[in-house]
Amino acid sequence: MSAYDLHEGAVTTILIRGARILGGAPRDILLRDGLVAEIGDLAGADAGQTIDAAGLVALPGLVDLHTHLREPGREDAETVETGTQAAARGGYTAVHAMANTSPVADTAGVVEQVWRLGQESGHCDVQPVGAVTSGLEGRQLAELGAMADSAARVRVFSDDGKCVSDAVLMRRALEYVKAFDGVVAQHAQEPRLTEGAQLNEGEVSARLGLTGWPAVAEEAIIARDCLLAAHVGSRLHVCHVSTAGSVEIIRWAKSKGWDVTAEVTPHHLLLTDSCAETSPLGPYNPIYKVNPPLRTAEDVRALREALADGTIDCVATDHAPHPVEDKETEWAAAAMGMIGLETALPVVQEAMVETGLLDWAGVADRMSARPARIGRLAGHGRPIEPGAPANVTLYDPSVRRPVDPTAMASKSRNTPYEGMTLPGHVVATFLRGRPTVLEGKLV
Amino acid sequence: MKSHLLSTGDLSRDDALLILDTAEELARVSQRSIKKLPTLRGRTVVNLFFEDSTRTRISFEAAAKRLSADVINFSAKGSSVSKGESLKDTALTLEAMGADAVVIRHSASGAPHRLANWVRGSVVNAGDGTHEHPTQALLDAFSIRRRLGRLDGLKISIVGDVLHSRVARSNVLLLHTLGAEVTLVAPPTLLPVAVESWPCQVSYDLDAVLPKSDVVMMLRVQLERMNAAYFPSAREYSRRYGLDRDRFARLHDDAIVMHPGPMNRGMEISAEVADSPRSTIVEQVGNGVTVRMAVLYLLLGGSEPAIGGAE
Amino acid sequence: MSDAQNQARAVLEGPDIHRALTRIAHEILERTRGAESVVLLGIPTRGATLAHRIAGRIAQFEGIKVPVGAIDITMYRDDLRLRPARPLGRTELPPDGVDGRTVVLVDDVLFSGRTVRAALDALNDVGRPRAVQLATLVDRGHRELPIRADYVGKNLPTSKSEKVKVFLQETDGRDAVVLIKGDDR
Numbered sequence: 001m002s003a004y005d006l007h008e009g010a011v012t013t014i015l016i017r018g019a020r021i022l023g024g025a026p027r028d029i030l031l032r033d034g035l036v037a038e039i040g041d042l043a044g045a046d047a048g049q050t051i052d053a054a055g056l057v058a059l060p061g062l063v064d065l066h067t068h069l070r071e072p073g074r075e076d077a078e079t080v081e082t083g084t085q086a087a088a089r090g091g092y093t094a095v096h097a098m099a100n101t102s103p104v105a106d107t108a109g110v111v112e113q114v115w116r117l118g119q120e121s122g123h124c125d126v127q128p129v130g131a132v133t134s135g136l137e138g139r140q141l142a143e144l145g146a147m148a149d150s151a152a153r154v155r156v157f158s159d160d161g162k163c164v165s166d167a168v169l170m171r172r173a174l175e176y177v178k179a180f181d182g183v184v185a186q187h188a189q190e191p192r193l194t195e196g197a198q199l200n201e202g203e204v205s206a207r208l209g210l211t212g213w214p215a216v217a218e219e220a221i222i223a224r225d226c227l228l229a230a231h232v233g234s235r236l237h238v239c240h241v242s243t244a245g246s247v248e249i250i251r252w253a254k255s256k257g258w259d260v261t262a263e264v265t266p267h268h269l270l271l272t273d274s275c276a277e278t279s280p281l282g283p284y285n286p287i288y289k290v291n292p293p294l295r296t297a298e299d300v301r302a303l304r305e306a307l308a309d310g311t312i313d314c315v316a317t318d319h320a321p322h323p324v325e326d327k328e329t330e331w332a333a334a335a336m337g338m339i340g341l342e343t344a345l346p347v348v349q350e351a352m353v354e355t356g357l358l359d360w361a362g363v364a365d366r367m368s369a370r371p372a373r374i375g376r377l378a379g380h381g382r383p384i385e386p387g388a389p390a391n392v393t394l395y396d397p398s399v400r401r402p403v404d405p406t407a408m409a410s411k412s413r414n415t416p417y418e419g420m421t422l423p424g425h426v427v428a429t430f431l432r433g434r435p436t437v438l439e440g441k442l443v
Numbered sequence: 444m445k446s447h448l449l450s451t452g453d454l455s456r457d458d459a460l461l462i463l464d465t466a467e468e469l470a471r472v473s474q475r476s477i478k479k480l481p482t483l484r485g486r487t488v489v490n491l492f493f494e495d496s497t498r499t500r501i502s503f504e505a506a507a508k509r510l511s512a513d514v515i516n517f518s519a520k521g522s523s524v525s526k527g528e529s530l531k532d533t534a535l536t537l538e539a540m541g542a543d544a545v546v547i548r549h550s551a552s553g554a555p556h557r558l559a560n561w562v563r564g565s566v567v568n569a570g571d572g573t574h575e576h577p578t579q580a581l582l583d584a585f586s587i588r589r590r591l592g593r594l595d596g597l598k599i600s601i602v603g604d605v606l607h608s609r610v611a612r613s614n615v616l617l618l619h620t621l622g623a624e625v626t627l628v629a630p631p632t633l634l635p636v637a638v639e640s641w642p643c644q645v646s647y648d649l650d651a652v653l654p655k656s657d658v659v660m661m662l663r664v665q666l667e668r669m670n671a672a673y674f675p676s677a678r679e680y681s682r683r684y685g686l687d688r689d690r691f692a693r694l695h696d697d698a699i700v701m702h703p704g705p706m707n708r709g710m711e712i713s714a715e716v717a718d719s720p721r722s723t724i725v726e727q728v729g730n731g732v733t734v735r736m737a738v739l740y741l742l743l744g745g746s747e748p749a750i751g752g753a754e
Numbered sequence: 755m756s757d758a759q760n761q762a763r764a765v766l767e768g769p770d771i772h773r774a775l776t777r778i779a780h781e782i783l784e785r786t787r788g789a790e791s792v793v794l795l796g797i798p799t800r801g802a803t804l805a806h807r808i809a810g811r812i813a814q815f816e817g818i819k820v821p822v823g824a825i826d827i828t829m830y831r832d833d834l835r836l837r838p839a840r841p842l843g844r845t846e847l848p849p850d851g852v853d854g855r856t857v858v859l860v861d862d863v864l865f866s867g868r869t870v871r872a873a874l875d876a877l878n879d880v881g882r883p884r885a886v887q888l889a890t891l892v893d894r895g896h897r898e899l900p901i902r903a904d905y906v907g908k909n910l911p912t913s914k915s916e917k918v919k920v921f922l923q924e925t926d927g928r929d930a931v932v933l934i935k936g937d938d939r
Contacts (some may be wrong), residue, residue, distance in 0.1 A: 052483030176671070198552075206635035209552040209612060214636070282560055284553030328531050330551035459842060468826070468842040477879045482829040510829075740829070745839030 001065055013037075015047035019058035019394060021384050023360030029058060031390040034432035038386055046141070051438070053394050055189070056427055059364045061093025061124075061391030063371040063380050065156065065263055066239060066316035067094070067341065069126070071117060072110070073102025078321035078411045080114065083341070084123035085409040086319070088436035090341040091393035091426040093124050094380045095319075099131040100161040106131035106142035108150035115152035122431075123436050127375060130154040132173045136162050137341060141173060148180040155376040158185035160239055161291075163221060165191050170225060174234035181376060183261075185237040186225050188246070189292065193217035198332055200273040200293040208277060208284065210331060213293045215243040222246050226253035226260050237374055238262040240318050242292040244302030251311045261374050263316035264303050266340050266347035271416060272297050276331070280419065286327050286334030287416050290320070300351075307366060308357040314371040317344050321412030339410045346422035349397055354423065379432075390433035397424045409442060446748035447559050447566040448738055451577045451617035455667035458750040461619055463585050464735035466730070472509070483512035486743050489542040491533070491558075492569070493519040493549040498704065499569050502728070503546045512601060512743070528627055531555060534561035544743055549572070565742040573607045579703050580613035582734040584621060586723045587658055589730070590699050595622035600652050602628040603662030603711055604673075606635050610703045611662060615643050620651070628652050629704075630684065632673045633664075649684055653693050660701040661686050661712045677710055687713040699723055761935030765910060768929035771891065774907030775804065778889050779811035781905050786856055791884070793852055794822045796860040798843030798875055803924045804891060805860040821848030825859070825880070830872035845880070852881040858905075862920040864890040867901035892931055894918050 012033075019025040021039070038045070067301035069083035078086075080097070087095045098113050099105035111128040118126020132145035134140045136159045147154040157177055164170045165185060173184050198239045199205040201212025222238055226249060229236035238250060241262045253260045273295060275288040288294055306312040320337025327334050328398060340347075348367065352358040358366065364383075372381025382388040403417040429437040436443055452458075472478060488507040491499050500516065507514045517537070530549075537545055544565040547555045554574030559566040570576040588594050599618055605611045605627050620624050621651075625643035627634065638645055646652050653659065664684075666677060667696055674680045681687075686700065696702075700712075700722045708714045741749040768848065786792050789812055796805030802824040807820070809822040826843035828834075859873050870888060889905035894912040908931070912918060915936025921928050 202635050203637040203640045206637045206640070207612075209572050209609060211573075212636055282556060284556045325529065328529070330530055330549065330554040330557055332551040332553075333530075465842050468844060471845060475880060479879070480829040481875065482834065741839045743839075744829075744834055745837055746835050747838045749839040 003091060005334065007242070013047045013049075014430070014433065014435070015050045016053045016058065016392070016394065017041060017050060019053035020057050021058045022364055023057050026054065029168050029384065029392065030246060031392070031430060031433040033201070034390055034434075036386055036388045036390050038383055039384070051394070051428060053427075056394040056396050057360050057394045058384055059091065059360065059395060060368040060381060060384055061273050061429065061431065062091045062345065062367045063375065063377060064092050064095040064317050064319070064341065064344075065237075065314060065371045065375055066160070067095040067097055067319045068100070068321065068337070069097045069102065069114070070321055076323050080117035080126060081121045082411040083319070083321070084118060084121045084126060085442055086339070086341040088123040088429050088431070088442060089426060090343070091345050091395060091411045091429050092341060092401065093128060093391040093393070093429065093431045094377055095124055095341070096127045096129050096156055096375055098160045098241070099158060100136055104131050104135050105129065106134050106136070108143065108146040111147050111152040111154050112150050117401065123375070123442070124431055125380070127156070127377060128152045128154055129156045129158050129160070129185070132157045132159045132164050133169065137298055138162060138164060138166055140177065140415070141169070144173070144176055144182065148182060151316060155180070155182050156185050156237070156374070157182055158187065160187045160240065163187050163191060165190040165221070167224060167228065171228050171232060174229055174236060174273040177231045183235040183237045183374065185239050186221065187239050188218045188221035188225065190217040190220050193220070197293070198289070199276055200207065200295045202273060202296060202352065204273045204277050215245050215295070215299075218243055218292055219249055220246040221250050226250070226258060229260060230256065230258045231280075235259045238294055239269070240268065240316065241303065241306075241312055242268045242295050244299045247302045247306040247311055251306070254311060261313045261370075262311070263314050263371070264307055265318045266310045266344045266351070267294065267338055267416060268303055269300060269351040270347050272300055275416065285333045286329060286331050287338070287414055287418070289331060289334050289336050290338050291336040299319055304355065304357055307352065308362070313374065314366050315344060315348055316371065317341050319410075321410055322414050323412060327414050338414050338416050339408070339412055340415075340422050342408050342410065343384050343403060343415060343417050343422060343428060345395060346424040347417070349424045350422055353397070375411060390430055392430045393426060396427050399423070399425050401425065446742065446750070447555070447568075448577050448742065448750070449555050449559065449566065449568045450575050450581050451613045451620070454617065454620060454750065456549060458618050459581070459584070461750060462581055462734065462737050462741060463588060465741060466585050466734045469736045469740070470730075470733045473729070478509050479511060480509060481511050482740060483507070483510040486512045486543040487515060487541055488512045488544045488546060488556050488739065489515045489517055489537050489540070491517045491519070491537065491545050491547045493547070493554070494570070496548050496570065498728070499548060500612050502731040503569060505732045506739055507733070510736055510739055512739065515542070526527050529560055530557060538562050544739065545698060565748060567738060567742070570609055572609065575613040576609040577613050577617070578731070578735050578738060579610050580617040581738065582727060582731045583614055583660065583703070584617055585734050586701065586727050586730045587699070590723060591657060591697070594618065597623045597657045598626070598655055599623045599658040599660065600626045600628055601660045601662065602649060602655040602686070604633045604664045604668060605629045605638070605662065606633045607665075607668070608662050613719050614660065615641055619643065626652055626656070628684070630674055630680075633668070649690065650693070653690055656693065656694065656698055658699055658701060659686060659694065661701065663707060664711050665704065666707075666710075681710050685711050686715065686716050688715050691716045691719070701727060703727070763933050764930050765933045766892070766908060766931035770931045771907070771931065774870070774891060776811055778905045778907060779808050779815065782808070782858060782889070783812060783816060785904070788816065789818055789820050791855050792820050793848055793855045793857050793883075794820055794860055795825045795852070795857055797869060798824050798826050799925060800862040800920050800922055801860045803922050804862060808860065808889065812911070813857045814828065821850065823847045825873055825876050827869060827872035827876050830875045832868055845876075847880060852877065852883045854882070854884050856885045856887065857883040858887045859891050860889045862891050863918050864888070864893045864903050865896055865918075866904075867899035870901050871899050871938050891920060892918055
């Protein structure tokens with residue numbers, strides 16, 4: 001344990017010198033008592049510690065709406081401790097822990113357990129997501145109200161990994177969570193159209209002889225859910241949007257004024273299904289197997305544009321750790337998913353900032369402010385200004401370096417970026433004024 | 444240094460012709476009383492079959508034995524694999540046994556590609572999922588060339604369940620490389636999405652295609668497909684896409700009929716057509732051994748493989 | 755011209771080859787009592803060509819048609835693993851086969867004897883000749899196996915680093931035997 005006190009409200013004063021807030025002109029930022037105290041030229045300010053942030057971009061601490069921490073149940077892949085360490089290394093100060101654990105987070109007991117583990121870890125806030133249906137089985141609503149009223153104060157509900165495909169059940173869930181300002185985050189996948197699906201249905205799947213996962217299976221559910229949400233006047237969040245068609249539907253729903261939000265993963269902003277065929281790691285490498293699958297270059301283009309124009313509200317990692325043995329297999333036998341917390345910001349810089357689609361203010365909006373708002377996290381996603389909670393990420397966008405899975409904090413190594421060179425690097429992360437990462441290393 | 448036969452797409456025209464020409468010479472060996480050659484003495488070929496396929500396994504076994512290789516048959520059923528051993532662990536076991544080549548049949552597309560990462564020997568794809576079956580395509584090309592004398596410019600129609608057919612995938616790529624014009628004929632449900640990106644023509648109408656075909660290759664259609672709504676009934680399928688006597692009569696006189704086997708007589712092909720002198724179905728089996736000998740010789744016969752891209 | 759080609763020297767020209775083959779044809783006739791039940795089997799590629807030429811001479815001298823064929827030895831070589839797998843040559847046996855016949859193997863150059871050893875193995879798999887003899891256009895020495903030729907066109911003393919290359923009209927557009935100096939560096 002470090003010299004920093006883990007407890008809330010610990011008196012610690014840190015002076016950050018010369019940081020470019022949202023990429024603007026260099027300013028000094030004074031963090032005190034868990035809050036941003038002052039911003040300006042603070043050369044003479046009295047501080048317990050001073051951090052030279054020349055050249056670094058200061059962003060509000062990142063918020064992930066979609067993280068698989070795997071605890072309880074699959075502690076061989078990730079734990080709350082290692083997952084939150086990875087989050088802090090990636091610049092995150094809050095993550096939403098998905099419900100598909102074992103046991104499933106479908107009761108107040110399980111969500112409180114996860115919430116408490118997060119509190120104890122101290123690397124970032126852990127906000128549990130509750131299951132929509134008991135056991136993710138899609139038959140019966142889980143005790144949504146009990147989870148909302150628990151210490152974990154659950155506001156996001158999702159059967160992620162599985163789609164709430166039953167239209168009646170989805171309608172009821174959307175209606176029910178209105179009572180406590182909840183949101184249903186849908187994993188949009190029509191189950192019958194995706195039986196045995198392995199890879200985006202298209203040229204690559206046809207050549208590789210892998211069962212196709214057609215775009216329409218996602219788009220049909222999104223269209224239906226948007227209509228349902230409008231019908232009952234509820235809030236809908238769409239997980240990991242992956243196709244150009246989905247973007248069109250969400251854009252249409254938003255144009256109607258419906259309360260629909262959406263997320264995109266970093267990997268869907270950068271990688272395509274051709275990775276399964278032409279990667280330097282060899283064809284059929286399941287490191288690229290993920291659900292929803294990697295799509296085409298055209299989809300990637302549409303997703304980037306949608307994130308830039310706000311049709312897609314935020315970036316969510318869908319950080320999905322798997323042990324080596326679940327990926328060192330035939331494609332069809334491999335687990336779906338990739339880790340992403342520690343590479344999210346570099347990937348977004350590569351896909352959105354380097355391409356001129358987003359500036360740093362845009363990145364802060366899509367990776368902090370909007371996800372916090374969707375998840376109803378009052379203490380996160382606030383602008384870096386006096387009085388705001390001192391959740392700050394210092395990021396060096398000037399470096400480029402190869403991705404090294406062995407250097408990651410996550411317990412798993414299933415990153416699709418191995419061997420790729422990505423820009424940027426998180427130098428420091430502060431959670432309510434307390435550093436969780438300094439000089440790129442966990443505190 | 445390693446090289447494999449994983450996809451016919453990896454074969455250049457020269458590679459493919461070298462295999463066919465080598466097979467042509469080896470076919471003469473099959474006609475003499477001593478069919479064995481000493482070429483692969485001391486080499487070990489493992490037949491690693493995760494799916495039952497007695498025909499293909501026996502064909503590879505005969506090919507390897509005629510070249511004097513030691514053959515180890517590893518059937519996944521009843522072995523450690525059915526007890527949960529991973530493909531990778533199986534690969535490491537084979538590696539420890541010193542396999543010079545692994546002939547793999549697997550229900551998962553791409554399993555041979557994965558295996559190739561984990562063993563030093565050559566990997567020969569003997570059918571992977573719904574992906575490819577390269578030696579079947581090679582023996583088909585060989586059989587066509589023996590019957591019709593050439594491949595360049597021939598019009599070859601492949602009829603049936605293209606979507607699930609590894610034979611179709613391998614044949615489209617190989618026959619295109621060898622200069623033939625391939626047309627896929629199937630109901631739209633049994634063609635892959637994006638099939639238009641393949642180097643071939645596509646038709647839904649068998650009757651329109653038949654008179655223009657030099658070769659008609661019928662694919663096996665599994666009845667289970669009916670339950671997944673790929674077509675309404677066996678009767679309707681057979682009526683629209685089966686090769687019966689009437690359709691056979693509409694072929695031109697030199698056209699030949701092929702089938703990779705096993706056949707559903709009366710479904711995709713009538714017994715009369717299958718047994719006609721213009722059917723190559725029986726000789727395809729014999730040619731299978733010859734072509735597989737050629738592949739094993741060219742992969743294992745020298746200091747390094749003579750075909751396929753080096754990795 | 756490269757240095758290697760500068761070092762090349764023709765040791766037999768067309769007429770020399772012609773005379774050598776004529777002599778071999780005569781010797782075969784003498785030693786086999788008029789080429790009775792002889793089969794000429796050339797080792798591809800140039801040995802097969804030479805076998806046909808010798809058969810032509812015999813036909814010319816005695817009016818006898820000696821069966822000619824070719825026997826490919828690629829699959830029987832003992833150096834397969836030293837080089838990439840090579841394309842196969844053609845084996846073509848006369849219709850009546852080799853059983854009970856006197857087979858005269860024909861090769862262009864006799865060197866280590868390993869090719870002939872492979873040919874004997876290959877021959878063993880296609881039948882049982884009464885006797886096997888060996889004819890070669892050039893014997894350049896340096897045997898590594900207990901093998902010797904029955905009919906030799908020319909004995910050519912060479913150093914091991916030198917190369918002997920045979921050119922024939924049918925395959926190369928001219929007749930010549932060329933000695934290429936080896937790289938002694």
